[in-house]
Amino acid sequence: MRVGFGYDVHRLVEGRALFLCGVKIPYKKGLLGHSDADVALHALIDALLGAAALGDIGQHFPDTDERFRNISSLKLLEETLAKLRECGWRIINVDLTIVAQKPKLAPFIPQMKQQLAKTLSLAEEAVNIKAKTTEGLGFTGREEGIAAYAVALIDHAP
């Protein structure tokens, strides 16, 4: 068994759609980035790559590559899963924490869980997503950005 950890931050700006765990969240701002900037999926991708000792998201999906401009990060997650499977790994469970002062994410967590379970071919019991604020402190508290943390446990497929 192997464990991996991932972390990511994106800036919140006007004029962008907000995607978290592949779910479009209605909000006046969205995350800035080369892809759809889904910070939660980027943290998860790094956790999975980390568990498999396959480096990081920037090595596999460079932001200088036009193929990844505005791409759904669900596609990047699917490609990451394929890379792990090629190496004989399967996912046991994943756990994510999204840090955002606003918007309130609790109503969207069931949909996010469903989306992740579907994309990763996991039971929903193997997917956990938590949303936190920082009680107004720091860049997330000032609503300048959203941060995400993820851990993933993997083992060799039988």
Ligand code: MG
């Ligand atoms: Mg990112």
